[in-house]
Structure formats: structure tokens, C-alpha cells
Amino acid sequence: MPTPPDTAPRKLADDVHVFDAAFSMGGLDLGGRMTVLRLPDGGLWVHSPVAFTPERRAAVEALGKVRFLVAPNLFHHVHLPDWAAAFPDARVVAPSGLRVKQPALRIDQELDDTPDPAWAPVLEQMHIRGMPRVNEFLFFHRPSRTLLITDLAFHFHHADSLLLRLYLKANRAWKRLAPTVLERLLMKDKEAARASIQRALKWDVERIVVCHGEVLEHGGQKAFHDAFAWL
Numbered sequence: 001m002p003t004p005p006d007t008a009p010r011k012l013a014d015d016v017h018v019f020d021a022a023f024s025m026g027g028l029d030l031g032g033r034m035t036v037l038r039l040p041d042g043g044l045w046v047h048s049p050v051a052f053t054p055e056r057r058a059a060v061e062a063l064g065k066v067r068f069l070v071a072p073n074l075f076h077h078v079h080l081p082d083w084a085a086a087f088p089d090a091r092v093v094a095p096s097g098l099r100v101k102q103p104a105l106r107i108d109q110e111l112d113d114t115p116d117p118a119w120a121p122v123l124e125q126m127h128i129r130g131m132p133r134v135n136e137f138l139f140f141h142r143p144s145r146t147l148l149i150t151d152l153a154f155h156f157h158h159a160d161s162l163l164l165r166l167y168l169k170a171n172r173a174w175k176r177l178a179p180t181v182l183e184r185l186l187m188k189d190k191e192a193a194r195a196s197i198q199r200a201l202k203w204d205v206e207r208i209v210v211c212h213g214e215v216l217e218h219g220g221q222k223a224f225h226d227a228f229a230w231l
Contacts, residue, residue, distance in 0.1 A: 013144035021050035043067035052082035130192030155213035
């Protein structure tokens, strides 16, 4: 069987690889992205797993041993059960609230504002408060100056779908890093969200990896600031 075109990982920096995958929601071809970080001990930290396939499993295993499977918010968990079954020794990490939403999902560890000692040497994390239905965590990989964003913002400069382009333009999220109207509506406490983002803005960000859209390779800190200046 031919290898799907989105199976091979892309290396963005030392110890940082991404897997792009097809994903649509509500008729919008948003695409999806999984990020795999290699920790100092050689183990792998997998952010927002995309649809599981044997080919993707083999590609991940070629990078190292999976130690952590991370659901970064309350929405990006759909494919976790398949990955957790394939890697039973890996710890499944998720935000508070996912146990209630998905009681059948194995969750070994809940996220908070303090990074786990296993990844604290290279990763910082920030809980975006004020959005309880999303409960998203941002992650910053210090060695590569890479910020990981899940649903808090999109970054599209190209889109084959006219419907997607119209949606992004209507949301003022076309050809720039920006949250969508849906994310703004889910922001129930803007003061709390602003405080979280202001703390994250202290990170020395250069690259931004979004789950939906294109990787922003340079100028990440300004783009992140500009995306939330409205707050």
C-alpha cells in the first residue's frame, strides 16, 4: 500500500518534528498537525496526536520511544485512545475536565501551570484561563524558541477551499495569526485570558506551530502579541 503523503514527519529544528494530516470540521478543510519533541533523555513528547495509522506509528517510533501523549485542550483528544493503545507505556496527559468529558479515555496525568520534571528542562507551559470549555495549554520549547498553539489561534496564508478562505476572512484570521470568532465567543473571562497571554508573551518566541494552518517560522513573538492586542 502506498505511503500517505502526510505520513512523513517534517523536521523544524533539532528535536522538533511535525506531522501534517487531513482534518475537516463543519465542512471546513482545516488540516491538523501533531508535534513530536525529543526530550533530553531521548524520549518523545507527542502534542495533539492526529489520526493513528500504522505508517505514522512507524514514523514516530523511528524518532525514539514515546513517553508522553498530550491532549493540549478539551477538543484535541479524539485520536488519543488509538495512540494510547499503541503505546501503553506512554503517559497520557490532559487538562482538567477531560476525564469528565471522556470517561473511557485513559488519563495518567492532569496538566497544571507547573511543567512535569521530565520536560521542565526544555518546555514551559501556560494554562489559558477564562476559557473553561476549551481549557487550552500553550507550550514553549525553549531550545528552539517554538510556541505550540492548538485552537487558540489559526495561521493560514493558503487555502484551497473557497469556503475556508471566506470563513477566515470573515474572522479577520486570513494571512495572519489570529483567533477565530468561535474562540472569542468561548472566552468567558477576558481579564483572566489576558493575564495568561501576557505571561506567555514573556517567552522569547521565534517560531509558532499551530495545529490548524501553517507554521510561522519567524517573528513569532510580534505575531502572537498582535493576534491578541484586541484583549
